[in-house]
Amino acid sequence: MTTTGARTTTSYALLGLLAVRDWTTYELAKQVKRSLNWFWPRAERKLYDEPKRLVEQGLATATRERTGLRGRTVYRITPQGRATLAEWLSEPPAPRSIEFEGMVKVFFADAGSPDQLLATLGRIEDEANGRIAELAAMAAARPIPFPQRAHLSAIGLRLQYEQEKAVLSWARWARKQITQWNSTTDPGAWDSLRQLDELAGRQRRQ
């Protein structure tokens, strides 16, 4: 593999995991699914390429080991890797970005039926509920996977939890509103302007 590009956030994310302990690529892939996946999702495929770039840049070392005929690569962070990671922490983070196909379907719901809209909102609720359960299970897991990092895990889990709660309560609220509409194109007596005013923080007289 010839590497031309510069370091990406993905590079630093993996460097961060390597700062915790050594990993094989396979382990790294599993660990990313469990932790980083919540706020920096990357396909497993990428996690096999990226560590090689870290090695090329002197931020990590690769050690080939073998179990019988089958080889594996263990990655370890270098002092330069730790320094690079620490520097990166000072840089302003890129803006948050959300991909939410369900919301696209809600936004263009006027091209379809109320049933479709309600079904989409139901699925959004289900997903949020599932994730809340997952987060609760992670918080309840004992022993704690990396006890020396429990404080950071707690901070991170809290964010995810609040996010899911926000989506869940929004979806429930939205379902209630929509049952008041005549159709997806006609909200009937439902007062859109009033809703917008409320969001704008504006007072309106009855």
Next chain:
Amino acid sequence: MTTTGARTTTSYALLGLLAVRDWTTYELAKQVKRSLNWFWPRAERKLYDEPKRLVEQGLATATRERTGLRGRTVYRITPQGRATLAEWLSEPPAPRSIEFEGMVKVFFADAGSPDQLLATLGRIEDEANGRIAELAAMAAARPIPFPQRAHLSAIGLRLQYEQEKAVLSWARWARKQITQWNSTTDPGAWDSLRQLDELAGRQRRQ
């Protein structure tokens, strides 16, 4: 351009906008920035390629117009496009996905200093505050850009608003917690286990 791939969510998202009215690619790009960008962000570059694929598939038509020497392409949805969009609304949406580099920096904060962590949280707060102001401005805008779609805008804006509020209050909470820590690696008397238990919904005795 030769198109081989199938339709993506981006295809349907643009189809959704075309269901509202006709657009030139340039207008489409601007409109995506204002609306879709909140929950389906795509680079402007992509928005010049995608409509061509819609035309190839018979979901839209392209009309070349000109202002003097400068040409432009106006896209219009076809009846088949409307039907395709309506069908798509029935399919289960892809899972939500968040890219949050700031959270990566928080998660690996133990590789750096408390000041770095507090600075990152400060930037996260600033970003959330900025977006909340933007959302309020959009909700306050009069006249309403597409009045016949005000109810869907109101539903969508509410979600974004709640999301930003959740991030904002989390960041403020996190800052308070962190001031109680001895360092990024040592939370001191701050009780990580208790925090995790709370998230797990578990009761714990004092």
Next chain:
DNA sequence: TTCTCGATACTGCCCTCTGCAGTATCGACG
């Protein structure tokens, strides 16, 4: 009248990233 500058209207290029298929070994269990 000419010049500048922001808005309009794109294309090319290189890189990142995804998703899926494909390949192969290891170790436990039947």
Next chain:
DNA sequence: CGTCGATACTGCAGAGGGCAGTATCGAGAA
């Protein structure tokens, strides 16, 4: 001895991002 899930990867095509580059239009300034 065979199967099956876990381990440990690679190749490839297509989606997507970011940035530089090109060119015209129209309004206001010099």
